Amino acid sequence: xxxxxxxxxxxxxxxxxxxxxxxxxxxxxxxxxxxxxxxxxxxxxxxxxxxxxxxxxxxxxxxxxxxxxxxxxxxxxxx
Numbered sequence: 001x002x003x004x005x006x007x008x009x010x011x012x013x014x015x016x017x018x019x020x021x022x023x024x025x026x027x028x029x030x031x032x033x034x035x036x037x038x039x040x041x042x043x044x045x046x047x048x049x050x051x052x053x054x055x056x057x058x059x060x061x062x063x064x065x066x067x068x069x070x071x072x073x074x075x076x077x078x079x
Contacts, residue, residue: 001030009044020057021050024064025071028078 005012013034015021031048038046050056059079064072 001027002034011038011043012047012049015050015056022057022060024060025075
């Protein structure tokens with residue numbers, strides 16, 4: 001879901017959830033963990049990118065609608 005590319009002291013985190021990198025709870029959690037790992041590894045900067053020609057389609061609304069109340073609250077907190 002997240003591809004990591006090293007550029008010296010900069011870590012690129014590339015969203016990899018075809019077709020549009022829609023943000024669902026799993027991708028949001030993976031992104032949060034990838035940021036934590038980059039920070040722990042001492043990276044001086046983090047660049048967030050998407051696939052060529054497309055960053056993200058935004059929130060994955062159908063995935064959110066399938067969650068119960070607690071799941072939706074958790075997804076918003078992660079977001």
